[in-house]
Amino acid sequence: MSGVSVTKGAEDAGPATGDLVVLSNVNKHFGALHVLQDIDLTIARGEVVVVIGPSGSGKSTLCRTINRLETIDSGSITIDGKPLPQEGKELARLRADVGMVFQSFNLFAHKTVLENVMLGQVKVRKADKKAAEQKARTLLDRVGVGTQADKYPAQLSGGQQQRVAIARALAMDPKVMLFDEPTSALDPEMINEVLEVMQQLARDGMTMVVVTHEMGFARSAANRVVFMADGRIVEEATPDQFFSSPRSDRAKDFLSKILHH
Amino acid sequence: MNVLLDYFPEFRDGFIGTVSITAVSTAIALVLGVVIAGFRVSPVPPLRWFGTAWVTLLRNTPLTLLFLVTTFVVPEILFPGMSAFVLGSLALGFYTSSFVCEAVRSGINTVPLGQAEAARSLGMTFSQTLRLIVLPQATRTVLPPMSSILIALTKNSAIAGAFSVTELFGWQKLLSEEGYDIVPIFLWVSLAYLAVTFTISGIFRILERRLEVAR
Numbered sequence: 001m002s003g004v005s006v007t008k009g010a011e012d013a014g015p016a017t018g019d020l021v022v023l024s025n026v027n028k029h030f031g032a033l034h035v036l037q038d039i040d041l042t043i044a045r046g047e048v049v050v051v052i053g054p055s056g057s058g059k060s061t062l063c064r065t066i067n068r069l070e071t072i073d074s075g076s077i078t079i080d081g082k083p084l085p086q087e088g089k090e091l092a093r094l095r096a097d098v099g100m101v102f103q104s105f106n107l108f109a110h111k112t113v114l115e116n117v118m119l120g121q122v123k124v125r126k127a128d129k130k131a132a133e134q135k136a137r138t139l140l141d142r143v144g145v146g147t148q149a150d151k152y153p154a155q156l157s158g159g160q161q162q163r164v165a166i167a168r169a170l171a172m173d174p175k176v177m178l179f180d181e182p183t184s185a186l187d188p189e190m191i192n193e194v195l196e197v198m199q200q201l202a203r204d205g206m207t208m209v210v211v212t213h214e215m216g217f218a219r220s221a222a223n224r225v226v227f228m229a230d231g232r233i234v235e236e237a238t239p240d241q242f243f244s245s246p247r248s249d250r251a252k253d254f255l256s257k258i259l260h261h
Numbered sequence: 262m263n264v265l266l267d268y269f270p271e272f273r274d275g276f277i278g279t280v281s282i283t284a285v286s287t288a289i290a291l292v293l294g295v296v297i298a299g300f301r302v303s304p305v306p307p308l309r310w311f312g313t314a315w316v317t318l319l320r321n322t323p324l325t326l327l328f329l330v331t332t333f334v335v336p337e338i339l340f341p342g343m344s345a346f347v348l349g350s351l352a353l354g355f356y357t358s359s360f361v362c363e364a365v366r367s368g369i370n371t372v373p374l375g376q377a378e379a380a381r382s383l384g385m386t387f388s389q390t391l392r393l394i395v396l397p398q399a400t401r402t403v404l405p406p407m408s409s410i411l412i413a414l415t416k417n418s419a420i421a422g423a424f425s426v427t428e429l430f431g432w433q434k435l436l437s438e439e440g441y442d443i444v445p446i447f448l449w450v451s452l453a454y455l456a457v458t459f460t461i462s463g464i465f466r467i468l469e470r471r472l473e474v475a476r
Contacts, residue, residue, distance in 0.1 A: 067382055069378055069381070069382065087304050087387075089386060092381070092384045092385065092386050093384060094384075095381060095382050095383070095384045096383065096384025097384075098382070099382075100378075100379070100382035102375060102378070102379065104373075104375050106373075106375035106376060106378060106379035107379070108376060108379065108380070108394055108398075109376070109398060110397050110398050119383070119393065120383035120384065120385070123385060123389055123393060124383055124384040124385055124389075165379075168379075168383070169382075169383075172383060172384065
């Protein structure tokens, strides 16, 4: 991500008004596989945390537990002081405050781009249709796909779809945004247009948890890098520290594989 | 060949009877079938059990037995004085709802999981997710089996004739008893059934074309 330098130092890590997302001692198994092992992670308001690690390390699962798309076996997760409730109306309310962006976009295939961004506002937030449409159009303009509003998702490129998905999540005025490998399904030339939108969000002070393989983004937009391997958080550091002098061998090994080839 | 003209009012009544019981049972089957399919994929275990029990019971019972129960047992215990038409429609509608349910469920399973995940992460409830996101996208896949199910329903309605519902097959019985040649009678009856079933498949062809979802 050359050109845009938005490295957030520790000192401008957003207003330090406390912890927004707290995972403590979280464990999860997929059958015999212990996919999350004693995870402790605290994300402060306004903080951008990038989670990296080899595939199968549990980083996507970690991201998905935060809005309970994956249940956990033990431990606790709180968002803005409230523990995640069981499946039901209360969980739905809480999920509305947590934006999620998926690797495969998951735009509603039978709705237009505009309807995709309006739907949550109208059906969940019970917003007025007119207001919802206006907000949707503003957001679509902000992510640069305003002219595509009346098309169906399948008519858009991957990068455009992912930007619509970001707009759809933002339309709910989320307290925190979760990105689950948002650029992994994209053609190389479309990755930047999505990363730029995410960097803008980071600059605007959005609290973000980003699972990604984009080291450039981690370097430039993250306040903190969390390195996961084999279901554990192996290392947490500022991007500068992590990329220039990783402490653990596991991280050194990982970085040597992705950075030199 | 004037068996049709000689007994046209009876034939017409029979045709109208078949169309009515088909229409009413179709409505019952579609509404119940979709609701029960919702139960079967619900996160609430008792609803799932109920849905499974419903399908298992109704799908595996011979339709004639179901008609027997609704015509002779149900009015004795539950609704005395209910007309044969209503009872017949209920039997046929309930029976067919189990097949509709399974067709809808298979349609639900073809919608990518990510669609429901996206809906849930926007804060939609289970029923909103099903109603607004999953079912509309499942509809297209469900149409071909649904058309077969409704055609089967039309033909199954003939059984209602044996339980004092006025319908096409009863006309055939009446005329054979009068001593008419059975071949032309069956010819007319089949043509009348074809008119109904072709209409159904025609409607579904149009629907299929209209409801294409691009991915």
